[in-house]
Amino acid sequence: MPSPAVTPWWRNRRLIPWLVQGVAGLVVLVVVAFLVGNLVRNLTNAGLLLSWSWLGNPAGFDVSETLLPFNAELPYWRALLAGLVNTLRVVVAGLVGATVLGTLIGVAAFSSNGLLRRLARVYVELIRNIPLLLQLVFWYFVVFLSLPGGEQAIQLPGVVLAKSGLFLGKPELIDGVWHGQLRLTVEFGALLTGLVVYTAAFIAEVVRGGVASVPPGQWEASRSLGLTPLQTLQRIVLPQALRVIVPGLNSQYISLAKNSSLAVACGYTDLYSVAETTLNQTGRAVEVVLILLGSYLVIDLLISALMNGVNSWVQIKER
Amino acid sequence: MTVPSLTFSRLRRELFATPVDSVITLALLGFLLAVGTAFLRWVLFQAQWAVIQANTTLFAVGRYPIEQQWRLWLLTGLLAAASGLCWGLLRGRGTWPRNDQLAAGILIALAVIGSWALKLELPIQLRWWGITALLLMVRWAAGRWSQALPAPLLRLVPLVWPVLYLVGMVLISGGLGLMRVPPGEWGGLLLTLLEASFAILLCFPLGILLALGRRSELPLLRWGSVVYIEFIRGAPLITLLFLGQNILGFLLPGGLAPDRVWRAAWVLTFFAAAYVAEAVRSGLVALPPGQLEAARSLGLPMHQALIHVVLPQALRVALPATVGQFITLLQDTTLLSLIGLLDLLGTARTVMANPEFLGKNAEVYLVLAVLFWCCCAALGLGSRALETRLNPLATSKA
Numbered sequence: 001m002p003s004p005a006v007t008p009w010w011r012n013r014r015l016i017p018w019l020v021q022g023v024a025g026l027v028v029l030v031v032v033a034f035l036v037g038n039l040v041r042n043l044t045n046a047g048l049l050l051s052w053s054w055l056g057n058p059a060g061f062d063v064s065e066t067l068l069p070f071n072a073e074l075p076y077w078r079a080l081l082a083g084l085v086n087t088l089r090v091v092v093a094g095l096v097g098a099t100v101l102g103t104l105i106g107v108a109a110f111s112s113n114g115l116l117r118r119l120a121r122v123y124v125e126l127i128r129n130i131p132l133l134l135q136l137v138f139w140y141f142v143v144f145l146s147l148p149g150g151e152q153a154i155q156l157p158g159v160v161l162a163k164s165g166l167f168l169g170k171p172e173l174i175d176g177v178w179h180g181q182l183r184l185t186v187e188f189g190a191l192l193t194g195l196v197v198y199t200a201a202f203i204a205e206v207v208r209g210g211v212a213s214v215p216p217g218q219w220e221a222s223r224s225l226g227l228t229p230l231q232t233l234q235r236i237v238l239p240q241a242l243r244v245i246v247p248g249l250n251s252q253y254i255s256l257a258k259n260s261s262l263a264v265a266c267g268y269t270d271l272y273s274v275a276e277t278t279l280n281q282t283g284r285a286v287e288v289v290l291i292l293l294g295s296y297l298v299i300d301l302l303i304s305a306l307m308n309g310v311n312s313w314v315q316i317k318e319r
Numbered sequence: 320m321t322v323p324s325l326t327f328s329r330l331r332r333e334l335f336a337t338p339v340d341s342v343i344t345l346a347l348l349g350f351l352l353a354v355g356t357a358f359l360r361w362v363l364f365q366a367q368w369a370v371i372q373a374n375t376t377l378f379a380v381g382r383y384p385i386e387q388q389w390r391l392w393l394l395t396g397l398l399a400a401a402s403g404l405c406w407g408l409l410r411g412r413g414t415w416p417r418n419d420q421l422a423a424g425i426l427i428a429l430a431v432i433g434s435w436a437l438k439l440e441l442p443i444q445l446r447w448w449g450i451t452a453l454l455l456m457v458r459w460a461a462g463r464w465s466q467a468l469p470a471p472l473l474r475l476v477p478l479v480w481p482v483l484y485l486v487g488m489v490l491i492s493g494g495l496g497l498m499r500v501p502p503g504e505w506g507g508l509l510l511t512l513l514e515a516s517f518a519i520l521l522c523f524p525l526g527i528l529l530a531l532g533r534r535s536e537l538p539l540l541r542w543g544s545v546v547y548i549e550f551i552r553g554a555p556l557i558t559l560l561f562l563g564q565n566i567l568g569f570l571l572p573g574g575l576a577p578d579r580v581w582r583a584a585w586v587l588t589f590f591a592a593a594y595v596a597e598a599v600r601s602g603l604v605a606l607p608p609g610q611l612e613a614a615r616s617l618g619l620p621m622h623q624a625l626i627h628v629v630l631p632q633a634l635r636v637a638l639p640a641t642v643g644q645f646i647t648l649l650q651d652t653t654l655l656s657l658i659g660l661l662d663l664l665g666t667a668r669t670v671m672a673n674p675e676f677l678g679k680n681a682e683v684y685l686v687l688a689v690l691f692w693c694c695c696a697a698l699g700l701g702s703r704a705l706e707t708r709l710n711p712l713a714t715s716k717a
Contacts, residue, residue, distance in 0.1 A: 021539040028543070035570045042569040113340045114333030115347050129695035130688045131650035133657070134664060138688070141680040258555035264657060272557060285565040292558045300553050 063269050065185050083274030091257045097196035102203025109208045127201035140190035140266035187268040199256045210245035242314040250307035257299050370679040372438040374670050381506015381661050390490040399454040401479045407461025502580035506661035515649045518587040526595025551593035560586050560658050591648045602637030635709050642702035646695045
């Protein structure tokens with residue numbers, strides 16, 4: 001005869017999962033406690049126990065090209081804020097640029113012109129398979145730093161592109177050096193160009209996937225109703241494609257924001273670059289890393305919130 | 320699919336269908352011609368390639384001690400033999416299809432033209448020729464005699480790779496009677512490939528566990544995985560590398576913290592695991608829940624149901640995204656140069672800081688770009704080939 005109907009405890013379907021979780025949780029707790037214990041002990045020994053008062057000490061280094069007025073006597077928190085503003089500046093400009101370029105290239109994949117179609121493909125395959133950091137140092141050291149200066153600078157109506165930066169408005173040449181009201185440095189230019197060119201390749205793929213998700217019958221029906229190709233794209237295809245495109249754009253935008261932290265490779269003082277200098281001067285590793293992680297998390301969340309708003313706007317309105 | 324024939328009418332349809340198309344085509348052709356000729360003129364006449372030719376060893380292995388470099392040659396030879404073996408066994412029947420002839424041709428061309436263009440010294444050139452010859456000979460022999468080997472032995476062949484990985488680690492770092500070469504002396508392509516392969520090998524199982532954890536019914540496991548994945552994905556890699564270099568020393572008791580090279584390798588692993596987890600999760604989501612339920616109701620315990628039913632199907636769906644993450648990981652190794660390690664890009668920076676080669680940025684960056692592009696494109700091609708091979712529809716047809 002089979003044994004009695006009482007299940008032994010190790011076969012208990014309700015107990016075991018909780019036991020497993022309890023043990024796993026306990027192990028994690030012990031490991032975390034061990035690490036934090038070490039951290040506190042080591043930081044105490046080094047005299048670096050968590051504190052935020054050092055943020056008020058004068059920074060002693062300069063932050064170049066910032067929107068907020070800054071000099072070396074101002075405290076560390078102002079330096080970090082200036083870095084954050086610089087990061088936001090390049091991220092916002094990069095988002096706009098990458099979206100425009102990426103959309104153009106993504107749509108070019110559907111051109112009736114075979115050469116244009118193939119070039120769009122080549123662009124995506126070329127850019128995606130080369131590390132962003134390599135592209136950034138290329139733009140900075142090879143392209144932007146070898147721009148001509150003085151008389152030979154590239155002069156277009158309203159724009160002057162010289163070794164010392166990009167000048168908008170009416171810059172003047174004084175003693176072989178350009179001066180102007182609106183100046184963007186070559187560091188900013190290189191970072192922005194690199195981020196835009198790189199992210200555009202990924203956005204182009206997102207746009208291509210979105211447009212391809214619209215059934216071909218939609219194109220054909222629209223054309224047979226007499227709409228021009230441009231009207232078809234604008235009024236029939238894009239509104240439907242956007243529902244697929246927007247979620248994909250969200251993750252590309254977040255990568256762009258995170259990738260902007262590579263600014264240090266082309267000499268642009270963004271948040272990470274200021275944080276690195278701050279750490280080297282103060283040795284406050286834990287606080288600096290917490291500030292860095294927190295700031296990028298907030299930027300990511302902001303972009304996500306914005307894109308969620310856009311997403312609910314483009315989704316199909318149920319009646 | 321029809322083979323496209325490049326006839327006049329097709330050309331006209333593709334490029335000159337309408338006046339607007341003709342204008343676009345002509346403008347693009349003009350642009351391409353201008354860029355192409357300028358680029359070729361620079362590559363052939365203006366660029367000075369001495370910066371690469373004089374530093375090939377530095378780019379390949381960094382400051383690895385010269386008298387110990389035979390170990391790396393041995394490892395390269397072993398890798399070539401293992402590749403040849405697997406290549407031959409995969410094809411079998413002693414045949415050389417056209418793709419194989421093409422691949423062999425490319426390998427020979429690389430060995431001959433590559434070592435000529437890099438102006439390698441004769442002994443090193445000879446070694447490359449020897450390694451290429453070894454690869455092709457093993458491939459020929461494996462294809463010729465694979466039928467004669469007993470099946471159980473053939474099934475053991477994939478084990479060559481993990482064994483070779485361990486042997487490689489010993490050969491590179493020393494131990495077991497070999498002189499120790501500390502990680503600080505590894506550099507160049509060696510360091511890049513080592514960090515990338517280490518992180519790729521470890522982040523894959525870790526990512527699968529995290530993805531399963533995120534889909535688990537146990538709340539503690541689920542929330543733990545979610546918090547980890549979202550925390551890692553919310554932070555730029557450079558800040559995590561920064562964390563690894565500056566805080567890991569505080570977290571572990573004195574002396575236990577690994578070397579800077581290994582710290583970076585672990586950070587890369589933990590970073591990539593979160594992204595691989597999301598890729599694997601997309602595969603798990605795509606699988607109908609009935610698969611797991613059916614396996615469970617047939618009496619399979621949870622772990623067997625996962626291993627034999629759920630994961631094989633989910634991983635097939637997740638393959639392109641996962642390989643995409645591996646490619647990103649290979650590219651991300653360039654970030655090591657920002658924390659002072661001498662990977663390919665870090666080595667390039669030290670070379671260009673040498674007054675003799677000052678201002679030779681364009682040449683060095685071009686070579687690195689070509690190298691990375693080839694590696695990443697090859698991984699992408701391999702992924703697509705594997706995808707078609709694993710596709711159940713394709714295999715049932717064959």
